[in-house]
Amino acid sequence: MTITIASRAPEQDMGRQKALLPVPDACRRAASYATPLRAAETVSVFEALGRTLAAPVAAELAMPPFSQSAMDGYALAAGDGIHSGARLEVVERIAAGSVGKRLGQGKASRLFTGAPLPEGADAVIMQEHVEREGSAIILRRPIRAGDNVRYRGEDIEPFEPLFGTGERLDARHIALLAAQGIARVGVLVRARVAVISTGDELRQAGAGLGAAAIYDSNRPMLLALIAQAGLIAIDGGWVPDDAERLAARMRELAGRVDLVLTSGGASAGEEDHALSALDRAGGRGETLKIALKPGKPAVVGAIGAAAYLGLPGNPVSSLVSWLILGHAMVSALEGRAPRQRLGCPMTSRSHFDRRPGRAEFAPARLSEDGGVEILGRGGSARLRPLVQADGLAEIATDNAGVLPGDTVLFHPFRDGFVV
Structure with a gap:
């Protein structure tokens, strides 16, 4: 460190x-x-928080599983591009969870974020960028193929490795497992x-x-x-x-x-x-x-x-x-190599005297201007500075003292207690 x-x-x-x-x-x-x-044992993803995978996990589905809209707007067939001012007839409304009909040239489908693109569509124009006139829309800016589209598999392809053995699962991992439809995982x-x-x-x-x-x-x-x-x-x-x-x-x-x-x-x-x-x-x-x-x-x-x-x-x-x-x-x-605690480089607002030779961790709190204040020489037996702190400031082994404006690594308590 x-x-x-x-x-x-x-x-x-x-x-x-x-x-x-x-x-x-x-x-x-x-x-x-x-x-x-x-x-090892098998647990529900609802019980997997903080557990360590006993075997690798691969994707079972493409993500997204179908090409979909990234915005509330209108799907259309842009092809080589459609200019501002073009008028298109709105032929249907597609909500998330619904499937539309094939879309022809000069037509548009009203659809919402996460809804699948109808067959034939290749772009989505945001609702803020059109003017609605009865059953038609008028484009107020040009649109190209691929605009505002999330393509099938652009995030994850089927069979792609997701996590390796020894991965400690947190809420992010559980979200991805659930999105893959994986209900149970093998953990140590x-x-x-x-x-x-x-x-x-x-x-x-x-x-x-x-x-x-x-x-x-x-x-x-x-x-x-x-x-x-x-x-x-x-x-x-x-x-x-x-x-x-x-x-x-x-x-x-x-x-x-x-x-x-x-x-x-x-x-x-x-x-x-x-x-x-x-x-x-x-x-x-x-x-x-x-x-x-x-x-x-x-x-x-x-x-x-x-x-x-x-x-x-x-x-x-x-x-x-x-x-x-x-x-x-x-x-x-748990079968994994220790991961170095990197900390966040932050500017010290304190003067902190010390002798070099050891990496030092001192209680520190965040200051209103975005720096950190090292809480004096708290001593290894004192708990009050620890309770007053937001985390620990790490001072490098070869450093003989911190001056205001120097950079230290800050390790916040909110996630620093997880080994």
């Missing part, structure tokens, strides 16, 4: 970060631990993703807080993100900072899900047990130090057939890591 912004990176700052793994490489490493799903079973929160300091909503405790926000957030992505979210509960207990929970969940997430304990401190627990659970994996902010540390691996992703404990770090590494792993589960 890059942005088109001039680099102001001191060489010494870049040198400190050379050991960090670039985000695309981290995504590939994470995806390598995911075993593609094989089980939904990936099952379990979320475990870790940390002695965490308490659950409804429980009292001690002097050094906080409420668990990551698990509810991640479960919501998983559900929003169209996956099956499974609550794996909370586990204290104990590698053996965490390993037991991970091992139990790995036997019935496709991806296990843990939140917290992904770094290398004495109380960070994610990698150790993965090993004790009989899994394999590694800690990644990623050129990403927030979210530098993450643990990736597998326990049997289930992939594993250990996320940082701070909420914004956890969210960003899920959107990037989680996207890569879910894509691999």
Whole structure:
């Protein structure tokens, strides 16, 4: 992921970060631990939203299925062209869903958008461009063959490939399937993703807080993100900072899900047990130090057939890591290559100081003049800037600071939570 912004990176700052793994490489490493799903089922197109195709789909019909009018107007046989001022007799009226009679020279058929062209007609003149006189029309501009006509098959021909295996279906795909008369499609079973929160300091909503405790926000957030992505979210509960207990929970969940997430304990401190627990659970994996902010540390691996992703404990770090590494792993589960989040290039209205060396995602909101405002140094543990934001501004790895007028990539929340 890059942005088109001039680099102001001191060489010494870049040198400190050379050991960090670039985000695309981290995504590939994470995806390598995911075993593609094989089980499939057939569902109605009304239930196909967010599902992933298990097999390619080809067109069964031409689209449009017949040559039709693109406008409300009059069909006629234009041939080599009809000049302005020509007078034609209107012989019939054709509504959408009706079929007209053969049309001769010097004749016209009144018809409406989507109605089939009668045999012999090759053009449609808009109703605004004629004058009606009794049973005749007078053209107020010249007309040529092909004007305002949608020809049979100009959009899609029969047997043309529509979608490939691994395509994630949204409302656009469902519209095309329905227009083809396809009632049911074969899709992969939904990936099952379990979320475990870790940390002695965490308490659950409804429980009292001690002097050094906080409420668990990551698990509810991640479960919501998983559900929003169209996956099956499974609550794996909370586990204290104990590698053996965490390993037991991970091992139990790995036997019935496709991806296990843990939140917290992904770094290398004495109380960070994610990698150790993965090993004790009989899994394999590694800690990644990623050129990403927030979210530098993450643990990736597998326990049997289930992939594993250990996320940082701070909420914004956890969210960003899920959107990037989680996207890569879910894509691999569903048999497709991860697709880079391109974002929308937008002009920053903010001054944002930072050290280069990591791609940074900062909460940002849209400004009234069409730019984006980066919401200060929100920090990876602060949720208020995240809630106030319209999305995330991505700042390039080699950029040493954003000035007003610089370009950043903006990732809106309205579609950025779909992996």
